[in-house]
Amino acid sequence: MSDEEDFFQAISNFIKGKGGPPDAHSAIVSLGEDFDPEAFAPPKISHSFKEFGAEYPVVRNALKKCRFHDCLAILSGMTTLPELQSNAYRLDVLIHLAFIYAKGKNRPQPAQIVAWFNQLDKGTCGRQEDAAEDVFVANVTFEGDTNRVFEGTGEGNRFYTQLFLSIVEHMPSNGPYLFLKNAIRAILRLSEVIADRSGLPAYCVGETVPRAHIGKPDQNFLSEMRRRVIFSHDELASLGISIDDLAPFIIQQDSIPNLADFSMGHTPLEAMPITPSKDGVIVFLPACIGLAVRHFTISYCLRTGMKKEIEEALIRAYIAHFANEGVLKTFPPPLQTQRIGNQTIAQLVKEIDSGRYLHLLFVFDNFDRFEDGSFMTSNDTDADSELIGKCINHAYQGCSAKDGFREGLTIIVPCGWGRFFGAGLQENPDHWRSEMIPSHDLLTLHHTPAFCVLDLLKILDARDRFEALGFGFIYGNGLLNLYGLLIVTES
Structure with a gap:
């Protein structure tokens, strides 16, 4: 690759979250000349399928000539190919575009299918695809x-x-x-x-x-x-x-x-x-x-009017699951829930080392606003943030009053059903930190043979030291992401 291609690849990797942000000095060195940063601004991301159709007009117009069921079956079958696991995004876009535009009489040919797939590497689809993060x-x-x-x-x-x-x-x-x-x-x-x-x-x-x-x-x-x-x-x-x-x-x-x-x-x-x-x-x-x-x-x-019943059933399912699987290398007694207004939580506090305390805070999501957008809705972030802050302060007060207290960590565990869970975390008390980790990631750590609960403190200590030196961390997948980095660097 040329220096210019290397530079554009770096930008692409950054957009996809695979590298650090490019700076103007690096760009000038790579290209050997000054440039207007605006000239390298990425094109607008498509969101609606109408926008995808406009962004990929060749694909849209070709689909219009093809038979719906043939297009759909072929593209759907391609989603079962393990070699295309990380291309799920563009295949999903193609399937939706077929649903919208494929109303012709022609049978799609292999060369067309390949061309559609390859064309979507440019623009939004290529930029939105990222490395697979789970099994197939x-x-x-x-x-x-x-x-x-x-x-x-x-x-x-x-x-x-x-x-x-x-x-x-x-x-x-x-x-x-x-x-x-x-x-x-x-x-x-x-x-x-x-x-x-x-x-x-x-x-x-x-x-x-x-x-x-x-x-x-x-x-x-x-x-x-x-x-x-x-x-x-x-x-x-x-x-x-x-x-x-x-x-x-x-x-x-x-x-x-x-x-x-x-x-x-x-x-x-x-x-x-x-x-x-x-x-x-x-x-x-x-x-x-x-x-x-x-x-x-x-x-x-x-x-059928069973909102309360399904919410209670989900809480019971979580309690049973943690009781059977364990939590962070321990098998505590079944969680005892607390109902506070419209919110349900459970808490565990444990001394994991001399003077060091782990506070697990399980926050159970409800089905409010599901009918407004199903999996694209979110929890009540304001209410949950306020409750989480009170729980952290209460845990801190109890632990810091004990002789030999050194530090504490709250792990907030959203117990939901697949939609986004957000919370604005307040400033932590002295010698106390808080992090959020999804339930399934918590169980992944629990089942990782080499994992030790004290590793959580090691990870955060290392992160804090780097940040004190002026380095920033972007880890969209949270603590599990950082633990993976720890494993790689120590192996």
């Missing part, structure tokens, strides 16, 4: 059966889905609950069969770095992609699945006339990842099956 496929259990689900790009997908499966499993198997259970059982069965057709073992890891381009596939590629995600009526019957059972997850191409106005991560397709075909159905977003199960369960309970 994972197991969930429901009513004694194990099924493989695709992790997709949703953080903690398998973890949250399993929590909801545990909730539904404990519901009665009659009346309105039977409809819920039959639907979930059916879509999980399809997920398992897709993973089997694709030859994907549980917990396999695909390509962890996004591919910029792919080459022309062999002549069997298109038929193989279709085979993975299309189910005929006869195949459904042989699996013991009825269309009625799948109905909550089925959507027609023209069901959402304003689909182009939606944005990635907030579309009806993600909650309904199946569409009817001439002879059966196509599972066009296999990686959204876990999210679809959660969305359907929450929606069904809210629609």
Whole structure:
């Protein structure tokens, strides 16, 4: 690569979170001349699918000439390729664009599929793709059966889905609950069969770095992609699945006339990842099956007036999960919850070293505002921030009053269902720190053989020393990210 290409690659890496910010001096040295920084400003990011269609007009116009079901089946099958795990973003965009524009009569050709994929490496899609951060496929259990689900790009997908499966499993198997259970059982069965057709073992890891381009596939590629995600009526019957059972997850191409106005991560397709075909159905977003199960369960309970019941059931599921799995190398007694207004918390305080205290603060999310935007909503950040601040101060007062107190750490553990959880953390008391870590990351640390609770203090001590020297840290994935860095540097 030339010096100029190196420079642009550095900018690309920074935009994708893979490097530090470029500075003007480095740019001048790389290019050998002065330049206007505004000239290197990245183009505007597309958000709605209307904007994606405008950004990629060649792809949009080609899709208009192609048959919907053929485009959808091929692109959906490509999401099951482990070598394209880190390209999930652009494949999801292509699938949504196919839903909006593919209304022609031509069958897409291999060269077209390759060209569409490769063109999306430029602009928004290429910039939004990042390295895969989870396994490609994972197991969930429901009513004694194990099924493989695709992790997709949703953080903690398998973890949250399993929590909801545990909730539904404990519901009665009659009346309105039977409809819920039959639907979930059916879509999980399809997920398992897709993973089997694709030859994907549980917990396999695909390509962890996004591919910029792919080459022309062999002549069997298109038929193989279709085979993975299309189910005929006869195949459904042989699996013991009825269309009625799948109905909550089925959507027609023209069901959402304003689909182009939606944005990635907030579309009806993600909650309904199946569409009817001439002879059966196509599972066009296999990686959204876990999210679809959660969305359907929450929606069904809210629609039938069971908001309080599903919130209480989620809390019980978390308590049972931590009791069975343990927390940070310990197996404490079942968490005792506290209800404060509209919020529910649980707390544990433990001396982990002489004079050093760990305060675990579990904050349980509710389903307020779910109907306003489902997984794109967030918790009540103001109320939760205030409560978290009071809990930290209370823990500090109790621990700092003890003889030999040296320091303390509060780990805030959001116990949610997959939406964003935010909190503005106040300034900590002297000799006290606070960090937030999602429940599934907490369990990952717990199950990491080499992990020791005191490692948390080591990580934060090292970070604070670097920051005191003027270095900044960007770690979007939180403490687990920093612990991974610790492992790499010490190995």
